[in-house]
Amino acid sequence: MPILPIVIGPDNPILRKKTKPVPAVTKDVKQLIKDMIETMKEASGVGLAAPQVARTERICIAVIGGKITPLINPVISGKSKEKDLDQEGCLSLPNVWLMIPRSVEITVTYKDLKGKKQQRKLKNFDARVVQHEVDHLEGVLIVDYATS
Ligand code: NI
Numbered sequence: 199m200p201i202l203p204i205v206i207g208p209d210n211p212i213l214r215k216k217t218k219p220v221p222a223v224t225k226d227v228k229q230l231i232k233d234m235i236e237t238m239k240e241a242s243g244v245g246l247a248a249p250q251v252a253r254t255e256r257i258c259i260a261v262i263g264g265k266i267t268p269l270i271n272p273v274i275s276g277k278s279k280e281k282d283l284d285q286e287g288c289l290s291l292p293n294v295w296l297m298i299p300r301s302v303e304i305t306v307t308y309k310d311l312k313g314k315k316q317q318r319k320l321k322n323f324d325a326r327v328v329q330h331e332v333d334h335l336e337g338v339l340i341v342d343y344a345t346s
Contacts, residue, residue, distance in 0.1 A: 202237045202251040204289050213249050213290055214337040217256040219271040223313040227255065231268045231311065234259050238266070243289045245327045247334030250290050258331035262324045269308040274332055275317070276305035282322075286330060286340050296340050300326045 205212045220227055230253060238246040238259060247258040256271050281299045288294065304325045307317045320328055330340070 200233055200236070201240050202233050204237065204241060204246075205250050205252050206290050206292065208291060208294075208339055208341045210290075212252050213334070213339060215249060215254060216337050217248055217254050217335045219256045223270060223309060223311060227257065227270065228311060230255065230257065231259065231270075235266055235268075238289075241289050245331040246289060247331045249334055249337070256335050258335060260324075260327045260331050262318075262320065262328070268311055269306070269328070269331070270310070270313075272306055272308035272328070272332055272335070274304050274329065275307050276303075277301035277329075278303040284326060286326070288330070288340055291339065291341065294341065296343065298326075298330075298340050298343050300329045304329060306332070 234246050234251060237251060245260040248255045258272060259266055259268050278301045280302045282302055283297050283299050285295050286298045303321050305317060305319050306328050310316050
């Protein structure tokens with residue numbers, strides 16, 4: 199399982215491209231996810247999105263409830279109005295730490311590795327990580343949030 203190079207920089211066009219949903223959980227998709235997990239572990243991250251390894255699939259991984267969870271074609275279908283502010287970093291933006299507002303609770307739908315549709319309600323840290331990763335899939339980075 200190769201560790202992949204992580205794409206760096208707020209102005210890198212690779213990180214700004216919107217990703218495309220994958221039609222099926224193929225061998226290639228599974229291999230990509232395996233490689234992303236290895237890459238994230240090596241970098242001591244809590245989440246990683248496909249554009250960060252120069253891929254265009256709508257796929258990310260996130261630590262949810264302490265467990266590395268692959269999210270295939272994730273969509274945030276519900277967000278609480280209540281938000282909180284906390285510091286975030288990003289493996290693609292070394293040494294950048296910003297206070298980012300995020301919904302405290304979200305509902306996310308996605309496909310798991312077996313291609314089965316999942317819907318989960320997440321709170322607090324788990325919700326924050328998934329919002330950060332889904333932002334990546336839309337080409338959005340933490341530097342895009344106006345901080346005051
Ligand atoms: Ni990030």
